Amino acid sequence: MDAVLGLAQSDLTSAIVGIPLAVVLLALTVALLPPAQRPRARQAAGLLATSLVCDVARAAAAHEAHESGLPRLLTFAATFTLLASMGRSLVLLFLDALPARRSARPAPRIFRDLSTGTIYLFVALVALRSVDVEPGSILTTSALLTAVVGLAMQDTLGNLVSGLALQMQRPFDVGDWIEVGNGEQAGRVMEVTWRATTVMTLDHVEVILPNASLAKAAIRNYSRPSPVARRRVVVGASYGAAPSDVHAALLEAVRDVPGVLADPAPYVRTRGFAESAIEHELLFFVDDFERALDVDGAVRDRVYHVFARRGLEIPFPTRTMLPPPQADDLAQARERERARRADAIAAVALMRPLPDDARRLLAERAAQRVYGPGEAIVRKGDPSTELFVVERGTVAVEVAIDGRTPPAEVAQLGPGQCFGEMGLLTGEPRSATVRAKTLCHLVVVDHDAFHEVLASHPEVVERLGALLASRQAGLDAAAASHERAGPLGEERSRRLISQIREFFKLV
Numbered sequence: 001m002d003a004v005l006g007l008a009q010s011d012l013t014s015a016i017v018g019i020p021l022a023v024v025l026l027a028l029t030v031a032l033l034p035p036a037q038r039p040r041a042r043q044a045a046g047l048l049a050t051s052l053v054c055d056v057a058r059a060a061a062a063h064e065a066h067e068s069g070l071p072r073l074l075t076f077a078a079t080f081t082l083l084a085s086m087g088r089s090l091v092l093l094f095l096d097a098l099p100a101r102r103s104a105r106p107a108p109r110i111f112r113d114l115s116t117g118t119i120y121l122f123v124a125l126v127a128l129r130s131v132d133v134e135p136g137s138i139l140t141t142s143a144l145l146t147a148v149v150g151l152a153m154q155d156t157l158g159n160l161v162s163g164l165a166l167q168m169q170r171p172f173d174v175g176d177w178i179e180v181g182n183g184e185q186a187g188r189v190m191e192v193t194w195r196a197t198t199v200m201t202l203d204h205v206e207v208i209l210p211n212a213s214l215a216k217a218a219i220r221n222y223s224r225p226s227p228v229a230r231r232r233v234v235v236g237a238s239y240g241a242a243p244s245d246v247h248a249a250l251l252e253a254v255r256d257v258p259g260v261l262a263d264p265a266p267y268v269r270t271r272g273f274a275e276s277a278i279e280h281e282l283l284f285f286v287d288d289f290e291r292a293l294d295v296d297g298a299v300r301d302r303v304y305h306v307f308a309r310r311g312l313e314i315p316f317p318t319r320t321m322l323p324p325p326q327a328d329d330l331a332q333a334r335e336r337e338r339a340r341r342a343d344a345i346a347a348v349a350l351m352r353p354l355p356d357d358a359r360r361l362l363a364e365r366a367a368q369r370v371y372g373p374g375e376a377i378v379r380k381g382d383p384s385t386e387l388f389v390v391e392r393g394t395v396a397v398e399v400a401i402d403g404r405t406p407p408a409e410v411a412q413l414g415p416g417q418c419f420g421e422m423g424l425l426t427g428e429p430r431s432a433t434v435r436a437k438t439l440c441h442l443v444v445v446d447h448d449a450f451h452e453v454l455a456s457h458p459e460v461v462e463r464l465g466a467l468l469a470s471r472q473a474g475l476d477a478a479a480a481s482h483e484r485a486g487p488l489g490e491e492r493s494r495r496l497i498s499q500i501r502e503f504f505k506l507v
Contacts, residue, residue, distance in 0.1 A: 087119035236277030393440030
C-alpha cells in the first residue's frame with residue numbers, strides 16, 4: 001500500500017512540475033533554434049510524448065493488482081523519458097541555439113553526443129532511485145560483467161578518448177583540408193564523431209578514419225593558419241644547360257598561371273645532380289588546396305612549351321653506343337676553341353700592341369671559365385696574376401667606399417673588355433671585387449703565358465706600359481688636374497714599365 005501511495009505522489013509531482021517544465025524547455029528550444037536545426041528537437045518531443053503515454057498507462061494499471069511489477073516499470077519509463085526530454089532540450093539550448101544566436105562557432109558533434117549520453121546516464125540513475133532501486137547495488141553485483149564489457153569496448157573507448165583529445169587540441173575543424181600520414185589520405189574534413197572522423201578525398205570518396213589512429217598520425221592542415229600552401233614541381237634539364245638559364249625559363253613558365261599566387265613570389269632552386277639530368281625545383285604558392293593538383297598540371301604544361309621555345313632539353317635515361325672520336329674531329333674542335341679565344345683576346349685594346357704570333361700563343365695557353373650570376377670572380381685584396389677577358393655576359397666592378405658600408409657597384413664590363421691587367425703585368429693585389437651579373441664566359445690569361453710572350457717580344461713592354469698608364473689615369477678621377485695630367489701620365493708610364501720589367505724579370 002505504501003508503494004502505491006509513493007507512486008501516486010510521484011505521479012502528482014510529475015504532472016504538476018515535470019511535464020510543464022519539459023514543455024516550456026521544448027518550446028523555448030524550438031523558438032531559439034535556427035529553422036534548419038529545428039528537426040533536432042524531435043527527439044525531445046518524442047521523449048516527452050512517451051512520458052505522457054507512460055503516465056496514462058500507469059494510471060490505468062494502478063486499478064489492477066498491486067502485486068505486479070507493471071506500475072513500477074511504467075513509473076521508471078515515465079520518469080526516465082520525462083527527464084531525458086528536459087536534458088535533451090537543455091543540450092540543444094546551450095550547445096546549438098545560444099551559440100547560433102551569438103554567431104559563435106557551434107560545439108563539435110562529439111561534445112553534443114557525449115553531453116547527451118552523460119545526461120541520459122544520470123537520468124537513468126535518478127529514474128532507478130524513483131522506483132526504490134539503488135544503482136550502486138547493481139554496479140557492485142555486476143563487477144565481472146563490467147570488466148568483460150570494458151575489455152570488449154577498449155577500442156571503442158580509445159576512439160572516444162582520442163576524439164575528445166582531438167576536439168580539445170583542435171588540430172583541424174570541419175571544412176579544413178588535411179593530409180594524414182605520408183600523403184595516404186588527403187581531403188576535406190566533413191564530420192568528427194565520438195568514434196571516427198569522416199574525410200572527403202579529392203576523388204570524392206568518403207574515408208572513415210578512426211580517431212585512435214588519427215591521433216597517432218602526422219596531420220598536415222592546408223587550411224590553417226592560412227590557406228596559402230607551397231607547391232613544388234621538379235624538372236630535369238640537360239647538363240649542357242646553365243642553371244641560370246633553366247631558372248629563368250621556369251620563372252617565365254610559372255608567370256600568370258591561374259591559381260599561382262604572385263605574393264609570395266615563385267622561385268627556383270637546383271635540387272640535385274641526377275644520372276641523366278640536373279634536377280631543378282620550381283616552388284610556388286596556391287591558396288586553394290582543392291585545385292592544387294590542377295595548378296601543378298598547368299605549370300608543367302607551361303614548362304614544356306617554354307623549354308621547347310628556348311631550346312632547353314628535358315632529358316630521359318638513354319644508352320647510346322658512340323664510336324670513339326676521330327683524331328681529325330678532336331683537332332678541329334680544339335682549333336675552333338683556340339680561334340674563339342684568339343678572337344676574344346684580339347678584341348681587347350690592351351692586347352693590340354702584341355704581334356699576331358704572340359696573340360696566337362696566348363690563345364693556345366689561355367683557359368676558359370664559366371661563372372654563374374652572383375659569383376665573385378676576384379675579390380679585393382686577393383693576390384692574382386691573371387687577366388680576365390669577357391667573352392660573353394656582364395660583370396660588375398664593386399668598390400667599398402669605406403669600411404662601414406657594403407661595396408657599391410661602380411662599373412660594368414661586357415664582351416671585349418677585360419679586368420685584372422695590373423695583377424697580370426705588375427703582380428699587384430686586386431683593387432676591387434668583380435662579380436658576375438649574368439652567366440659569364442671568360443678567357444683567362446695567366447702570368448706564365450704572358451711571360452713567354454714578353455720574353456719573345458720585349459719591345460712591346462713600353463707600349464703596354466703607356467697603354468696601361470693611360471687606362472689607369474682614366475679610371476682614377478682624382479689622380480691629377482688637367483694642367484698636370486701630361487707630366488703625371490708620363491711619370492706613371494715610366495713607373496709601370498719599370499714594374500713590368502721587374503715583375504717579368506726582363507731587367
